[in-house]
Amino acid sequence: MAMQAHADLLAQAGEVEGRSLWQDARRRLFRNKAAVVSMVILLLILVGAVLAPWLSPHPFDEVYWDRIGMPPDYANAHWFGTDNNGRDLFVRVLYGARVSLAVGFAATLVSLAIGVIYGAMSGFLGGKVDEAMMRLVDILYSLPFMFFVIILMVVFGRNIILLFIALGAVEWLTMARIVRGQTLSVKRKEFIEAAHAAGVSNWRIVLRHVIPNVLGPVVVYVTLTVPEVIMTESFLSFLGLGVQEPYTSWGVLISEGAGQMESAPWMLIYPALFLGVTLFCFNFIGDGLRDALDPKDR
Amino acid sequence: MGRHLLRRLAIGLPTLFIVVTLSFYMMRLAPGGPFDQERPIPPEILRNIQEAYHLDEPLWRQYLRYLGGVVRGDFGPSYRTKDFTVNELLAEGAPASFTVGGLAVLLALALGLAAGITAALRQNSWIDYSVMSLAMVGIAIPSFVMAPMLILLFAVHLGWLPAGGWGNGALPFLILPVVSLALPQVARVARLSRGAMIEQLHANYVRTARAKGLREQLVVLRHALPGAMLPVVSYLGPMTAALLTGSVVIETIFSIPGIGRYFVQSALNRDYTVVMGVVIVYAAMIILLNLAVDLVYGLLDPKVRHD
Numbered sequence: 293m294a295m296q297a298h299a300d301l302l303a304q305a306g307e308v309e310g311r312s313l314w315q316d317a318r319r320r321l322f323r324n325k326a327a328v329v330s331m332v333i334l335l336l337i338l339v340g341a342v343l344a345p346w347l348s349p350h351p352f353d354e355v356y357w358d359r360i361g362m363p364p365d366y367a368n369a370h371w372f373g374t375d376n377n378g379r380d381l382f383v384r385v386l387y388g389a390r391v392s393l394a395v396g397f398a399a400t401l402v403s404l405a406i407g408v409i410y411g412a413m414s415g416f417l418g419g420k421v422d423e424a425m426m427r428l429v430d431i432l433y434s435l436p437f438m439f440f441v442i443i444l445m446v447v448f449g450r451n452i453i454l455l456f457i458a459l460g461a462v463e464w465l466t467m468a469r470i471v472r473g474q475t476l477s478v479k480r481k482e483f484i485e486a487a488h489a490a491g492v493s494n495w496r497i498v499l500r501h502v503i504p505n506v507l508g509p510v511v512v513y514v515t516l517t518v519p520e521v522i523m524t525e526s527f528l529s530f531l532g533l534g535v536q537e538p539y540t541s542w543g544v545l546i547s548e549g550a551g552q553m554e555s556a557p558w559m560l561i562y563p564a565l566f567l568g569v570t571l572f573c574f575n576f577i578g579d580g581l582r583d584a585l586d587p588k589d590r
Numbered sequence: 591m592g593r594h595l596l597r598r599l600a601i602g603l604p605t606l607f608i609v610v611t612l613s614f615y616m617m618r619l620a621p622g623g624p625f626d627q628e629r630p631i632p633p634e635i636l637r638n639i640q641e642a643y644h645l646d647e648p649l650w651r652q653y654l655r656y657l658g659g660v661v662r663g664d665f666g667p668s669y670r671t672k673d674f675t676v677n678e679l680l681a682e683g684a685p686a687s688f689t690v691g692g693l694a695v696l697l698a699l700a701l702g703l704a705a706g707i708t709a710a711l712r713q714n715s716w717i718d719y720s721v722m723s724l725a726m727v728g729i730a731i732p733s734f735v736m737a738p739m740l741i742l743l744f745a746v747h748l749g750w751l752p753a754g755g756w757g758n759g760a761l762p763f764l765i766l767p768v769v770s771l772a773l774p775q776v777a778r779v780a781r782l783s784r785g786a787m788i789e790q791l792h793a794n795y796v797r798t799a800r801a802k803g804l805r806e807q808l809v810v811l812r813h814a815l816p817g818a819m820l821p822v823v824s825y826l827g828p829m830t831a832a833l834l835t836g837s838v839v840i841e842t843i844f845s846i847p848g849i850g851r852y853f854v855q856s857a858l859n860r861d862y863t864v865v866m867g868v869v870i871v872y873a874a875m876i877i878l879l880n881l882a883v884d885l886v887y888g889l890l891d892p893k894v895r896h897d
Contacts, residue, residue, distance in 0.1 A: 431605045434827070434880060435612075436872045438835040439853070443616050443865065446857040523732050530734045530839060531854050543734075550738035550843070554746050564735045571730040 317508075320584040327580025330573035337570060341389035350380035352387045353538040363558055372562045375545075376552060384540055385563050391541035392567070395455060396522040400514055402460025403521075407467025408510060412498050414468070415475025426472065429465055437462045438524070445533040452535055455528070459521050470513055474506035481505075508585045515581055519574035526567060542567040598884050602877040609873040610660055610866070614653055617862045643669065656866075665867040670859050676867040680849060686756060687837060687848035693764065694772040694833055701772070702779025703822065709780070710787035710818075711810065721780060728777025734839045737770035741843075754844040767844045771836050775829050782825055787818040816890050823887055827880045834872050 321327055340347060349369050350356075360378040364371060372381035414425040441458045448454055478484065479502065487497050522542075528534045529543025530550075542563050549560030631639070640646045644655060659666055665676035709721040731739075744766060745753035757763040790796060791814055799813045800806075838850035845851075849868055856864035 427601070430601055431608065434601070434605050434873070434876050435609060436831060436834065436869060436876060438831075439869045439872065440612065440616065442838075442854065443613065443857055443869075447616060447619055519730075526732065527734060527835075527839065531842070533854075546735055546738075550734075553738050553742050557742060560738055560742070564731075564739070567735065568731050571732075572726065575726060575730055 317581075317584040321580050324580040324583065326576045330576040330580075333569060334573045334577070337389055337566065338393065340386050341393055344383060344386035344390065347386065348380060348383040350383050352383045352540075353379065355379055363556070373556070373558045375548065375559055376556070381545075381559065381562060385542070385545060385566055388540045388542045388545050388563060389566060389570075391452075391535050391539060392522050392525060392543070392570075395452070395459065395525040395541070396518040398456040399459035399463065399521040399525075400517045402457060403463035403467055403517060404510070404514060406460065407464035408471050408503060408506075409498075410464065411468035411471025412475050412502050412506065415472035416479055416494070416498050416502055418476075418479075422472070426469075429468055433465055438527075441524075441528065442531070442533060445528060455525065455534070459524055462524075463517050463521060467510065467513060467517070470509050471503075471506055474509060475502055478502055478505045512578055512582045512585060515574055515578035519571040522567070522574075523571060595881070595884060595888075598881050602881065605877055606870070606873060609870055610657060611653075613866045613869045614656060614862075617860070617865055618649060643667070656863075660870065665870070666863040668856075668861055668864050670856070670861040670864075676863045679852060679864060680867055680871060683847060683849040683852055686846050687841070687850060690764065690767050690771065690840065690846060690848065691833055691837055693768045694775070694837075695830070697768060697772040698775035698779055698829065698833075699822070702776045703783050703819075705776070706780040706783030707787050707810075707815070707818070709784045710791065713788060718784075722784070725777040725780045728773050729781075731774070733770050733774055733836045734843065736773055737766070737840060737843045740766050740770050754846075756846050763844075767840050767846060771833060771840045774836075775833065778825065778829070779822055782821045783818055786821045787814060790814040790817040793817065820887065820891055823883055823890065826883045827876065830879045831876050834875070 344352070348371075356374065356378040358378075359365070359368065359370065359374050360376065362370060362374045364373045370380050370382065372385060375381050375384065410425065410429075414422045417425075441462060444454065444458050445451075484497060484501055487501050492500075525534060525541060526543030526546065529541050530547040532547070534543055535541050545563035546560060546567065549556070549558075549563060553560045637646070644652055647655075656666065663677075665680070668674045668676055668679055671679060705721045705725070709718040712718050741753045744751045751762050751766055753766075755763055793814075796809060796814050799809045804813075834850070837848065838853055840846070841848040841851040842854065849871070852864055853868045856868070
């Protein structure tokens with residue numbers, strides 16, 4: 293799932309390649325050391341998550357009755373120790389990475405799809421329609437969404453697909469605002485007028501001419517949304533509303549570790565470290581992208 | 591300004607209405623009810639209970655009844671905590687929740703502004719770099735990770751502070767929950783205020799103030815600071831929402847008898863009225879705070895004031 297989502301993101305990036313603006317930005321991004329290091333670390337975590345079954349001799353749900361709650365033990369290849377049920381923590385952290393990253397990317401894609409289309413339509417149509425659409429966003433903004441997500445998870449059970457959709461539906465609001473603002477500035481440009489004159493339909497203008505030209509800030513916001521979603525998923529899992537046994541996510545592991553932190557601190561520290569480092573990396577990449585795409589710097 | 595406020599009010603009421611409607615119907619969509627038990631209740635008794643709580647009426651009647659109650663400030667009885675109304679439960683949890691939440695807001699603002707402005711005044715110095723790196727750490731570590739870590743360090747290893755409990759709101763019991771709730775927000779406020787302050791310090795009117803020979807202190811406090819406050823003030827709304835959400839977890843971790851702790855428990859128990867009560871109270875607080883933010887915004891920003 294994570295790979296699929298990632299591949300989709302890459303495909304999108306591929307579409308806009310070849311423009312001098314993006315080449316420019318890429319060069320500047322690669323000169324940002326923090327961002328490059330972050331990308332390398334994230335890539336390692338991603339590869340680790342995908343190759344999890346082959347990186348450890350232990351299956352993620354195998355219970356070793358004689359090794360319950362053991363600290364890191366290199367002789368038996370329990371590099372991060374074992375959890376309270378005698379399962380290898382290293383492999384569980386990597387399996388948790390699968391769920392956390394998959395939720396992060398998938399929910400971000402959902403929010404991207406809704407936010408970009410909604411924002412672009414609103415900004416492009418303008419006038420009364422724009423007013424009404426943005427008023428709706430204002431109203432939704434002041435809803436305590438997390439509480440609705442919690443209710444949803446309680447009501448419909450801990451369904452991971454529903455989690456993607458619910459989190460995506462929460463995160464699209466800011467995306468819509470950003471895209472609308474950008475659209476307003478793009479839609480007065482000559483090439484839009486030219487498209488109108490050539491008789492292109494509104495839908496096609498939005499899809500082919502407006503959206504590609506507002507992608508810059510959207511890309512930045514996407515890299516900031518992914519960690520936001522990962523954090524939210526962990527939050528829900530921490531409350532016991534996330535994925536179900538034997539599957540796991542970083543939030544579940546942290547929650548289990550927090551209960552054992554006096555006797556078995558490694559159960560808290562390793563998953564917390566992975567979550568923290570991942571959030572760190574995304575934030576650095578987001579900052580790097582923002583600097584790289586900032587026209588003021590050029 | 592007046593028009594602006596009026597518009598906000600006009601958004602606030604429908605928002606609250608949507609919150610009530612949405613949470614009512616979402617809770618009712620749930621399979622299972624508040625009176626499900628391991629051993630089924632005899633049908634006659636169940637019918638009596640449902641009749642007592644009006645659960646036998648058609649859904650729209652129940653909805654209207656509930657809406658009417660909310661308008662009069664009555665959130666109804668709790669289904670699970672016998673002999674308690676939701677209002678009583680909320681009133682019981684409110685002091686603890688508001689103490690922790692309010693202190694967290696104050697801490698986030700005071701510490702965040704101080705750090706952000708210091709960093710901006712010494713831009714590109716080691717102070718600036720260390721403040722910004724720390725802020726990055728604060729943003730990347732969610733409060734439900736920060737809280738156990740702090741407990742591990744200050745309660746378990748050092749033994750300086752209690753690991754949980756409420757102690758009737760005594761200071762030692764407050765420190766860890768407030769700090770772990772506020773830290774991510776301290777980091778965000780610091781980043782916001784640093785950026786805004788740097789922008790202000792390069793503004794023309796600040797240069798004018800300097801040119802006419804004002805003391806640096808006055809230039810910073812009187813001229814640059816109000817402008818630098820704007821983004822922070824407008825962040826207050828989202829910040830409250832984040833703190834309220836975070837408080838659900840913080841109250842659970844530290845076993846604080848607040849509103850947030852009821853929320854998850856009641857949702858799992860299908861105690862409809864308590865869940866809805868909490869959501870509505872939280873939503874109302876966010877809306878009110880946004881209104882207050884708009885007022886302050888108008889006072890700080892002449893562009894809005896004369897609009």
